Amino acid sequence: MTNRRGFIKKLGWLTSVGLLPSFSKAALANDWLHKAGHIADPDSPQYWDFVREAFHLESGLVYLNNGTMGPSPAVVEHAVVQKIQSVNSNLHYGGGHEARDSIAQMINAKGSEISLTHNTTEGINVVVWGLPLQKGDEVIITTHEHVGNAMPWINRSQWDGITIKTFKPALTAAEVLNQIESLISRKTKVISVPHISCTIGQRFPVQEICALAREKGIFTVIDGAHGAGALHLDMQQMQPDFYISCGHKWMLGPKGTGFVYVPEKHFEILKPVFAGAYTDKGYDISVSPPTFNGYAETAHRYDYGTQNAALHIGLDEAVKFNKLIGTEKVEERILALNNHLYEALAQMPEIELLSSSEAASRSMMLGFKHKGIAYNELSSKLMQQDQKFRVRQVPEAGLNSIRVSTHIYNSFEQLDAFIETLKIIG
Helix, strand or coil: CHHHHHHHHHHHHHHHCCCCCCCCHHHHCHHHHHHCHHHHCCCCHHHHHHHHCCCCCCCCEEECCCCCCCCCCHHHHHHHHHHHHHHHHHCCCCCCCHHHHHHHHHHCCCHHHEEEECCHHHHHHHHHHHCCCCCCCEEEEECCCCHHHHHHHHHHHHHHCCEEEEECCCCCHHHHHHHHHHHCCCCEEEEEEECECCCCCCECCHHHHHHHHHHCCCEEEEECCCCECCECCCHHHHCCCEEEEECCCCCCCCCCCEEEECCHHHCCCCCCCCCCCCCECCEECCCCCCEECCECCCHHHHCCCCCCHHHHHHHHHHHHHHHHHCHHHHHHHHHHHHHHHHHHHHCCCCEEECCCCCHHHCCCEEEEEECCECHHHHHHHHCCCCCEEECEEECHHHCCEEEEECCCCCCHHHHHHHHHHHHHHC
């Protein structure tokens, strides 16, 4: 309850300085908590209405594309702006390293195992080029990869002659595991799959995939762009070799932020391809040849040079925002929203669902096609309504479909309105 009150108090302060213009000041009064204390309970629908007020989303817009870009709550905006103003006034440009520890706590890792990046793609490139691979080594990926996990591997294959093996993922966890196992050979060095696919929101059995890979001495590289901030993560339980994510999607952080989880045991395996300030323990170029004292003893060896401290401070604030609500509660809420939508779409004969019917393989995103309307036309029509619905078009893997994402600022009422609009359009 103390954390909930702190959350509410913080939002109230932001209203007082004009950063939450849509927030009801009456709702923030002390007597409001006494009259409706249950609102501090995340199981209450009113609580989520309250949480929605932390965002100033455009009126009349139902945003169902968090899988592409998530809006940041006002507390994150304020933290970023405050630091930018501070840097521009006193030129103290450092800071933001607290984000390493915050992210580590969120995913059950060590702060020393977190490298801060600008997005998931950058983090994947850190791993792709840092792994000791050679010509003929095999990497297994899916046909449903985001370009950020496809192009880095393709790029390395062009330069170093590694072999990429792909599979179209089946719709159940057991079948996916069987598909991966059938592709493994003595040349397989890496399995790189999404935690949740960007196409139809399929949740992969990553813990089981990581266990299978460990048994065979294969590296696992998990594209967690749709994991961090959406799911309650535990790296000690999952045990991936590398987990990469971004701040601008489900974490609701600043755009231009991300991280790579590199377990300490891999520091001497994963080569820092790029280097600069902070990647080293010291060097001396006043002598010939120059001396080098080694790389930094943390994952900071993989990020370097002057960083935008404002973005990292904002990312730290985003993690705190999620923590106040509770990562398990966030996961429970957004999965419940998406399940509600899935069940409604399943009752519509004009809709073809592409996402798995297996609950364990579903997530907070789902994919579907309308049997009578092309995907791009349907997307356009949804944005032409009085209440605009923004979704994502999915041309990847030849799906030509629609993807819908649900996050904590969405409501069941919005999803019901979305269903009714689909019926009207179709």
